[in-house]
Amino acid sequence: MVGIVLVSHSEKLVSGVLDFCRLMAKECPIATAGGTSDGGYGTDYDKIKEAVSSVMSPEGVLIIMDLGSSVMTAEMVLDEFDSDTVMMADCPMVEGAVAATVEAEGGSDLLTVKQAAEEVREVSKF
């Protein structure tokens, strides 16, 4: 099953999104990397790298980020892995995370999970 990594400036935010995703995706491997290593707001390179490794499998890993340095730091972590195995999704975090985890839970491959996450950009809320 494709693993999902949620990256945010805030530990609270990312653990909230994880709980929220678990309502629908019980089995899919999800890891979080929120905040800095000293518990502050920000992004932590090593935390993200560890999170990716913790949900790594031959099916691959999709990273979903919030904004700013989350994107840039995740990009740098991406350089450490095979580009066919670890990818980033360009999507809003909450909607993208729900879509991706549900898709992954259904057994889809990495590209399909990434596409599911990115398709949420096209969905109007009202």
Add this chain to the structure above:
Amino acid sequence: MTDSDKVLNILQKIADAIHENEQFLTDLDAAIGDNDHGINMDKGFQKVATDIPSLSGKDIGSILKRVGMDLVSTVGGSAGPLYGTAFMKAGAVVADKNEIDQEDFVSIMEAGIGGVQLRGKAVKGEKTMLDAMIPAFEAMKASCTAGDDTPSMLKKGVEAAENGVEYTKTIIATKGRASYLGERSIGHQDPGATSFTVILRAISESY
């Protein structure tokens, strides 16, 4: 010529200068960002300072790469991947060198700016560190070509960077957290452009 020991000496001066400006940089970021630029930069360069003794005897390329990795791992904000990539790219152009000259310094700057652009996908005029970096690079490149000595070249670079910081007060942020403020970002100087100027000034004052 600048050897590895001098580079380490300069890195310590940069760490000291960032530390002295920690509150100032954070206050600038409080106005248009998320209130942590000075804190983050200080965290990063204090880690660099801690690593200086272990870098003694290493070539300049390896030293700069290590600085880049330190910044990426410890800064925590956008400055981490931005300055981190800059130092790593800079290290690559002087790989294995134990001494660098003025032209190498210009190449280092050019590669560093390339790194910032690669990572941040910004261009000049978006109220970012590039608005200090690019004019400083251009001034130093011209000065180097004109045959100025290192101290004069660096002074011209600092002057151009300072003017760049002033320029950031006049424009709207379109990249980074400040971009959410739109027109309200006018009147404030960019913290990243300022921290770059602090760094370049520390380098300049070492000559």
